[in-house]
Amino acid sequence: MTTLAIIGASGLAREALAVVREAGELLPIGVFDDAASGLGSTFSGLPVLGEIDQVETVHADLYLVCVGAGLARERIVERLRMRGVLENRYATVVDPSVRNPAGCPIGAGSILLSHVSITADVIVGEHVAVMPGVTITHDDVIERYATLAAGVTLGGSVRVCRGAYLGMNAAVFPGVRIGAGAVIGMSAAVLRNVPAGETWAGVPARELSIADRLFERTS
Numbered sequence: 001m002t003t004l005a006i007i008g009a010s011g012l013a014r015e016a017l018a019v020v021r022e023a024g025e026l027l028p029i030g031v032f033d034d035a036a037s038g039l040g041s042t043f044s045g046l047p048v049l050g051e052i053d054q055v056e057t058v059h060a061d062l063y064l065v066c067v068g069a070g071l072a073r074e075r076i077v078e079r080l081r082m083r084g085v086l087e088n089r090y091a092t093v094v095d096p097s098v099r100n101p102a103g104c105p106i107g108a109g110s111i112l113l114s115h116v117s118i119t120a121d122v123i124v125g126e127h128v129a130v131m132p133g134v135t136i137t138h139d140d141v142i143e144r145y146a147t148l149a150a151g152v153t154l155g156g157s158v159r160v161c162r163g164a165y166l167g168m169n170a171a172v173f174p175g176v177r178i179g180a181g182a183v184i185g186m187s188a189a190v191l192r193n194v195p196a197g198e199t200w201a202g203v204p205a206r207e208l209s210i211a212d213r214l215f216e217r218t219s
C-alpha cells in the first residue's frame with residue numbers, strides 16, 4: 001500500500017487524515033512537525049516521527065503538508081524540496097462528497113474537505129486547502145498555496161492568487177482578483193480587486209485601517 005507521511009500536526013491534518021482513513025487507499029505512517037518534542041509520541045493515532053527536517057529518516061511514498069497558513073505551507077514545501085521531496089511526492093486528498101463533475105484539475109498536495117462544489121472550467125493549483133462547503137464556480141483559478149475557509153463562495157472568473165487566505169463565509173464578486181498573500185476576513189463581501197498582501201474585511205470589504213495594521217505589528 002502507498003504510504004503517506006503528514007507534515008504539520010494541525011487541525012487540518014486531523015481533518016485530512018479522516019478523509020484518508022475513510023478512503024483506505026493510502027496508509028498514513030506518521031507525522032513530522034517542528035514542535036515534535038512537545039507533542040508526545042503520537043498524534044491522531046499516528047507516531048510522531050520527528051521534526052520536518054528529519055523527513056529523510058523514515059521512508060514515505062507520499063507526503064501531505066497540513067499547515068493552515070498557505071505561506072507557511074510554501075516555506076515547508078521549499079524545505080522539503082531541498083531534501084529531495086519533489087512535486088510528484090505529494091498526495092492529493094479529496095473528500096468523496098466533493099462535486100467536480102467536469103473533472104477540473106486539482107494540483108498535487110491540495111486538500112478538499114467535505115461538500116466542496118466545483119462547477120466548470122476551474123483550476124485548483126498545488127497545495128491549496130479548501131475547507132467544507134466551499135463553492136468554486138466557472139472559470140475560477142485558485143493558485144498554489146491558497147486557503148479557502150469553510151463556506152467561502154466565489155463568483156465566476158475569480159482569481160485567488162498564490163498564498164491568499166479567505167476567511168469563513170467570505171463571498172467574492174465575479175471577476176475579482178484576490179492578490180497574492182492577501183487575507184480576507186470572515187463573512188466579507190469582496191466587490192473589488194484586493195492588492196497583494198493586504199487584509200480586507202467587512203460588507204462591502206475594505207482594507208483594515210492602518211491603525212489596525214500598526215497594532216498588529218507591535219502586539
Ligand SMILES: CC(C)(COP(=O)(O)OP(=O)(O)OC[C@H]1O[C@@H](n2cnc3c(N)ncnc32)[C@H](O)[C@@H]1OP(=O)(O)O)[C@@H](O)C(=O)NCCC(=O)NCCS
Binds near residue numbers: 167168
Ligand atoms: C480579518 C482578520 C484576518 C483580521 O484579524 P486581525 O488582523 O487580528 O484584526 P483584529 O481582530 O485585531 O481586528 C481589527 C479590526 O477589524 C475588525 N474585524 C476583524 N475581523 C473582521 C471581519 N471579519 N469583518 C469585519 N470586521 C472585522 C475588528 O472588529 C477590529 O475593528 P475595531 O478596530 O474597530 O475594533 C480576522 O478577523 C478574520 O476574519 N480572520 C478569518 C478567520 C477565519 O475565517 N478562520 C477560519 C478558521 S478555519
